[in-house]
Amino acid sequence: MSVSGVRLLLLLACLGGATAQAEPYLAVQMGFKCNQCHVNPTGGGLRTVFGDVFAQTIMPAAHLDTGGDNWDGDLGRYLRTGGDLRFDGQVTRQPGSVSSQEFSLEQARVYLEANVIPDRLIAYVDEQVAPGGALNREGYVLYWSAAHDWYFKAGQMYLPFGLRLQDQTAFIQTATGINMTTPDQGVELGWERGHIDAQLAVTNGTAGGSVTGDGKQYSLNLAWVQSMWRLGAAANYNDQSGGSKRAFGIFGGLHTGPISWLAQAEITDDQSIANDQGKQLATLLEADWLIARGHNLKITDEFLNPNRALPNGEETRWSLVYEWTPIQFAQIRAGFRWNDGIPQDPSEHQRLYFIELHGFF
Amino acid sequence: MRISLNGCCAALLAAAAAGCAGNGDGLNQNGQPIGSGGGSGVVTADLQSIQDNVFTPICSKCHIGASAPEGLQLDSAHSYNLLVDVPSVEQPSLFRVKPGDPDDSYMVRKIEGLSSIVGGQMPLGETPLPQATIDAIRQWIINGAPNSQASTAAAAAAVFAVLGTTPANASTAAAPLRRIVVAFTQELDATLVNDSTVLVERIVPAARAAASTGARATALARTSEAAPEVTQRIPAAALLAEHNPAVLLITPATPLQPGVYRISLRGSGGGALANLAADTLGVDVSWVFTVTEAAP
Numbered sequence: 343m344s345v346s347g348v349r350l351l352l353l354l355a356c357l358g359g360a361t362a363q364a365e366p367y368l369a370v371q372m373g374f375k376c377n378q379c380h381v382n383p384t385g386g387g388l389r390t391v392f393g394d395v396f397a398q399t400i401m402p403a404a405h406l407d408t409g410g411d412n413w414d415g416d417l418g419r420y421l422r423t424g425g426d427l428r429f430d431g432q433v434t435r436q437p438g439s440v441s442s443q444e445f446s447l448e449q450a451r452v453y454l455e456a457n458v459i460p461d462r463l464i465a466y467v468d469e470q471v472a473p474g475g476a477l478n479r480e481g482y483v484l485y486w487s488a489a490h491d492w493y494f495k496a497g498q499m500y501l502p503f504g505l506r507l508q509d510q511t512a513f514i515q516t517a518t519g520i521n522m523t524t525p526d527q528g529v530e531l532g533w534e535r536g537h538i539d540a541q542l543a544v545t546n547g548t549a550g551g552s553v554t555g556d557g558k559q560y561s562l563n564l565a566w567v568q569s570m571w572r573l574g575a576a577a578n579y580n581d582q583s584g585g586s587k588r589a590f591g592i593f594g595g596l597h598t599g600p601i602s603w604l605a606q607a608e609i610t611d612d613q614s615i616a617n618d619q620g621k622q623l624a625t626l627l628e629a630d631w632l633i634a635r636g637h638n639l640k641i642t643d644e645f646l647n648p649n650r651a652l653p654n655g656e657e658t659r660w661s662l663v664y665e666w667t668p669i670q671f672a673q674i675r676a677g678f679r680w681n682d683g684i685p686q687d688p689s690e691h692q693r694l695y696f697i698e699l700h701g702f703f
Numbered sequence: 704m705r706i707s708l709n710g711c712c713a714a715l716l717a718a719a720a721a722g723c724a725g726n727g728d729g730l731n732q733n734g735q736p737i738g739s740g741g742g743s744g745v746v747t748a749d750l751q752s753i754q755d756n757v758f759t760p761i762c763s764k765c766h767i768g769a770s771a772p773e774g775l776q777l778d779s780a781h782s783y784n785l786l787v788d789v790p791s792v793e794q795p796s797l798f799r800v801k802p803g804d805p806d807d808s809y810m811v812r813k814i815e816g817l818s819s820i821v822g823g824q825m826p827l828g829e830t831p832l833p834q835a836t837i838d839a840i841r842q843w844i845i846n847g848a849p850n851s852q853a854s855t856a857a858a859a860a861a862v863f864a865v866l867g868t869t870p871a872n873a874s875t876a877a878a879p880l881r882r883i884v885v886a887f888t889q890e891l892d893a894t895l896v897n898d899s900t901v902l903v904e905r906i907v908p909a910a911r912a913a914a915s916t917g918a919r920a921t922a923l924a925r926t927s928e929a930a931p932e933v934t935q936r937i938p939a940a941a942l943l944a945e946h947n948p949a950v951l952l953i954t955p956a957t958p959l960q961p962g963v964y965r966i967s968l969r970g971s972g973g974g975a976l977a978n979l980a981a982d983t984l985g986v987d988v989s990w991v992f993t994v995t996e997a998a999p
């Protein structure tokens with residue numbers, strides 16, 4: 343290993359001894375909260391200096407020596423930046439349909455953080471710049487207490503609710519409608535003292551749509567984080583004129599040797615949907631096996647009951663994904679997703695094979 | 704210990720895998736009870752077919768409920784009222800569906816993945832819709848985007864309520880603002896749309912209003928500690944959208960210039976806004992927005 347690599351590792355050790363990054367399984371593996379590696383205390387988006395160092399040292403199979411120049415996101419004394427780019431090639435097969443094959447730029451995002459008062463007050467923007475035109479995902483002001491044990495956030499943000507997965511199509515992400523495609527505008531109060539990782543958000547509840555009436559959305563996320571395990575609960579209540587929506591979930595993580603386990607179960611009751619069709623149950627079980635440095639095998643099992651008032655309509659989804667991070671800031675992901683559902687709906691029997699290039703900094 | 708924990712977790716994962724998908728007994732293609740309507744697999748140029756084969760099985764996996772992305776719910780109870788003649792959130796200059804004009808309908812641009820869209824092609828993260836399906840949707844729009852599922856939607860809508868407005872509450876819009884759009888969950892009774900049920904007001908600072916000599920201003924009784932509001936009524940015409948009677952179009956006599964405005968809908972009391980079944984909103988609805996100078 344080069345001198346600079348050793349220096350980075352030493353810096354990492356000084357910062358905390360281990361690490362975590364974008365995916366919650368790594369946070370579980372390392373026993374950290376999301377804010378260890380992300381500027382956003384609830385995860386996702388711009389990485390902290392710690393996260394950037396991790397991405398260059400611990401995460402890749404090999405570290406390309408860049409001499410004394412190591413990326414830490416700094417543009418100057420007060421500005422930091424970062425980004426993510428995902429480019430996919432995928433094949434989809436569905437009974438009764440012609441297979442589709444395509445390359446697509448799934449997402450390119452740029453993050454900017456202005457440290458107006460270093461370590462205390464930041465302004466943050468998460469902008470999706472491709473595909474299509476620019477789309478603001480997050481934009482907020484965040485105030486940290488002096489001890490970094492609580493914070494206040496105001497602006498447009500992702501809502502806190504359980505595990506924040508990279509896969510936005512996971513059943514536990516779509517059943518609640520709370521994911522990284524549906525940011526909302528409002529305020530959030532976070533409590534990060536000791537083993538507690540808690541957030542309470544009050545937002546418009548329209549996921550970017552028009553606001554009518556005085557109804558608001560309340561999101562509560564509470565987790566107890568230990569080095570080997572974590573356990574949490576989440577609740578969401580969206581009071582809208584067309585009918586309210588409630589969601590409750592429990593989630594957890596466990597670290598056993600090279601394997602990290604994630605689990606979440608949630609129920610929803612959306613009264614804005616007629617005929618009780620808003621009563622859903624979604625679960626996720628995930629195992630991430632860190633085979634070797636830079637090599638991770640992810641197995642995911644998902645279950646969805648799209649209507650708890652109606653039997654025989656359940657759906658399942660299996661995923662097997664291999665993640666290889668050969669060098670810093672570059673990852674190749676390949677895998678397949680296997681859907682199963684009611685026989686009469688071909689769309690619930692899709693087979694997706696994909697390979698993805700993920701660049702991040 | 705490690706092995707046993709791993710073993711337990713693996714057993715749990717395997718047990719979960721044993722949980723099977725539903726056998727579909729008693730359900731149609733969309734997972735709804737047989738007899739409640741369902742897709743045939745062949746999409747034709749009418750909304751019922753598009754709903755059954757596209758919106759319900761594909762789009763409404765995400766676009767449903769109170770937290771639907773961009774406020775766009777595409778279940779059968781809401782899809783028409785939130786699509787036709789309703790401005791897009793991502794590109795407000797375009798209607799989501801503009802009857803007769805698929806090229807200028809933002810929904811078509813989104814499912815075709817044109818470079819002019821904001822965000823990703825729909826369905827997000829899924830295989831694009833087959834060209835035959837897109838062609839059927841285009842033809843439906845060319846035909847004037849008729850509401851072939853009106854009775855179904857009206858029956859399915861949970862309550863008569865306001866679905867969305869443009870401009871939205873507490874939002875800003877560039878001057879001159881020529882029109883305000885209100886989408887409801889069900890069709891309105893057009894005979895109840897008048898000056899007493901739809902009100903457009905400009906909110907002006909009390910001091911300025913007092914100095915004004917020509918304005919017909921009315922001080923509102925307010926119990927809050929804030930400075931008293933003074934409002935100026937703005938003449939406006941309110942009509943139901945030609946192709947979508949669940950959408951109310953409010954057109955000020957003169958386009959709105961920079962200022963703060965409030966729209967009020969009377970939803971209670973005699974002669975209140977109601978649907979075709981005479982169900983009123985139950986409460987009065989109002990929202991405030993700001994019109995700003997257009998960017999140079």
